[in-house]
Amino acid sequence: MFEPFPFFLISDKNPKDGLFIKQPGFCIKHFKDKTERIFFDHIILVRGWHISPSGFSCYVDENKVIFGIRIIGRFDREKTKRKLQVTDFNPILTEDHFYSILNEFNIVSRLNEHVEFNNQTIHEIRKLNQTIKSNSEFAQEKITNREGIENIENHVKRIFSASSLITTRLNIVDLNQNPELLGEKSDIGIYNKFYKAARCLESHEKRVAINLHGESHKTINSYRHFEILPVVLLENAVKYSPPDQVITVIFSEQADELEISIESIGPFVLPEERELIFLKSIRGSHALKTNEKGSGIGLYFAKLICDQHSIIISAESNISRSFDYNNVKYAPFTLILRFVW
Structure with missing residues (x-):
C-alpha cells in the first residue's frame, strides 16, 4: 500500500x-x-x-x-x-496539508488497486476459460465414442458453471470501475437468482453441496448487477469451506419481509470483525491464516449491492461450535439478508 x-x-x-x-x-x-x-x-x-x-x-x-x-x-x-x-x-x-498529502497518495493507491484487481480478474477468467476448454474436449470425445449421456451431462454442467462465473467476473469489473453507473431497474425473482447461483457452483472441485430450504415468490425491483449478489455470497461460502461440507440457504418469507440465511463452515470471525469484513480489502484474522487467496472484495461488493437496494446484511460466527482444521479455527458462519417491502 x-x-x-x-x-x-x-x-x-x-x-x-x-x-x-x-x-x-x-x-x-x-x-x-x-x-x-x-x-x-x-x-x-x-x-x-x-x-x-x-x-x-x-x-x-x-x-x-x-x-x-x-x-x-x-x-x-x-x-x-x-x-x-x-x-x-x-x-x-495543518489539516489542509494532511488531506492534500493523503489525497495525492490515494490517487496512486487507487490506480495500483485497480491494476491488481484487473490482474486477479484476468487470472480467474483464464482459469475458468480453461475449464470450459477442457470440459468441451472431454464432452466432444465422449460424443464421438457414443458414451453415456450422464457422463456428457457432467461436462456440460461444468461448462455452464464456468461460463456463468465469467459473466459474473465481468459484471464485477464493471461495478468496480463504475459503482455509480446503476442503469435501469427491473423486477427480478430473488429465489431464482439464488437457485441459479447454487447450480453454477455445485460442481466446484471442493465437492461442497449447496442446499436450498424453503422458497419465495418475492421479486425485487433491482439493477442488473443484483444478480452478482447470490454468486458472490455463495462463492465466498464455498471458497472458505473445508471440503465435503454442506452450505444451506434458508428462505423465510412473511407478508412484507424476506430473510435469507446462508449457513456454512468457515474461518471463525471475531465479534469485532463482523462489520469490518464488509469493508474493502478487509479479511478476518482467521481467514488470513488459510491457504485461500483473496483480496477482501467479495463481501465488500455484496454490501455495496445491498446498500443500493436497501437490503440489510449481517454476519454471525458461532465460537461455541468451533474446531481446528489445518491450524485454522473454523466455526459455523451465517450471512443474513433482510428484505423489507
Whole structure:
C-alpha cells in the first residue's frame, strides 16, 4: 500500500511506517501497551480525528488508522514534545496539508488497486476459460465414442458453471470501475437468482453441496448487477469451506419481509470483525491464516449491492461450535439478508 503516514489496517492491527513520515520511536516501543491497545480498540469504528493517550493525532479512515502524527489542533503539544526523539522526523501539519498529502497518495493507491484487481480478474477468467476448454474436449470425445449421456451431462454442467462465473467476473469489473453507473431497474425473482447461483457452483472441485430450504415468490425491483449478489455470497461460502461440507440457504418469507440465511463452515470471525469484513480489502484474522487467496472484495461488493437496494446484511460466527482444521479455527458462519417491502 502507498501510505504517506504511519498506519495499520483495521483487519490486522500491524503498524507500518509511512513513506513521508515514519513511526516515532515512542510509538514503535509502546504500540502494544495496554493503554494504547484499549484506545485503538475503542476508536477503530469511529471515523475521524482522535488524540491518543500519548498525545499524537490519530485519524480513522474506512479500513485503516493513521497514527503517530501531529496535526494543529489535533494533538497534545506538551505530551508529544517529551516523547519525540532527535531522530524522529515528525513535522507539525495543518489539516489542509494532511488531506492534500493523503489525497495525492490515494490517487496512486487507487490506480495500483485497480491494476491488481484487473490482474486477479484476468487470472480467474483464464482459469475458468480453461475449464470450459477442457470440459468441451472431454464432452466432444465422449460424443464421438457414443458414451453415456450422464457422463456428457457432467461436462456440460461444468461448462455452464464456468461460463456463468465469467459473466459474473465481468459484471464485477464493471461495478468496480463504475459503482455509480446503476442503469435501469427491473423486477427480478430473488429465489431464482439464488437457485441459479447454487447450480453454477455445485460442481466446484471442493465437492461442497449447496442446499436450498424453503422458497419465495418475492421479486425485487433491482439493477442488473443484483444478480452478482447470490454468486458472490455463495462463492465466498464455498471458497472458505473445508471440503465435503454442506452450505444451506434458508428462505423465510412473511407478508412484507424476506430473510435469507446462508449457513456454512468457515474461518471463525471475531465479534469485532463482523462489520469490518464488509469493508474493502478487509479479511478476518482467521481467514488470513488459510491457504485461500483473496483480496477482501467479495463481501465488500455484496454490501455495496445491498446498500443500493436497501437490503440489510449481517454476519454471525458461532465460537461455541468451533474446531481446528489445518491450524485454522473454523466455526459455523451465517450471512443474513433482510428484505423489507
